[in-house]
Amino acid sequence: MRITETVIRVNDEIKQRMIEKIRDALNGSFNGKTIAVLGVTFKPNTDDMRESPSLTIVPTLVGSGARVRVVNPQGEAEGEALLPGVKWMDDPYQAARKADLVVLLTEWNEFRALDLKQMARKMETPRMVDLRNIYSEKAARKAGFERYIGVGR
Numbered sequence: 001m002r003i004t005e006t007v008i009r010v011n012d013e014i015k016q017r018m019i020e021k022i023r024d025a026l027n028g029s030f031n032g033k034t035i036a037v038l039g040v041t042f043k044p045n046t047d048d049m050r051e052s053p054s055l056t057i058v059p060t061l062v063g064s065g066a067r068v069r070v071v072n073p074q075g076e077a078e079g080e081a082l083l084p085g086v087k088w089m090d091d092p093y094q095a096a097r098k099a100d101l102v103v104l105l106t107e108w109n110e111f112r113a114l115d116l117k118q119m120a121r122k123m124e125t126p127r128m129v130d131l132r133n134i135y136s137e138k139a140a141r142k143a144g145f146e147r148y149i150g151v152g153r
């Protein structure tokens with residue numbers, strides 16, 4: 001039982017650190033911010049939401065006053081019930097339009113080949129929190145993002 005409890009505690013701590021990275025990118029507050037979240041399933045190429053960090057992160061954003069737009073290639077039917085209060089969108093560029101932040105949460109192939117310049121131009125404030133390290137800070141800044149936060153960088 002102790003091992004299981006420890007694993008659960010560590011996983012919860014990781015999710016809380018992800019939330020803090022997102023909060024830091026927005027200078028400490030989610031209230032009134034528009035956030036595009038790319039990927040909410042547990043892993044790419046599935047509609048499985050079980051144990052997905054999005055089940056902790058997205059409700060925290062919404063509950064703290066953020067307007068959240070979600071893009072996920074699969075899983076909208078299940079996700080709608082689990083993530084109330086978000087707007088589901090098909091296109092990451094449309095989700096980023098006038099957004100204050102883009103968060104990469106699941107490493108779908110569709111999100112590995114984004115035109116970062118196009119995305120940055122559409123945003124209110126071009127900032128990215130990349131919780132899967134899909135992009136490098138150098139590439140994001142070159143594309144016009146004023147702030148890039150990755151994991152372990």
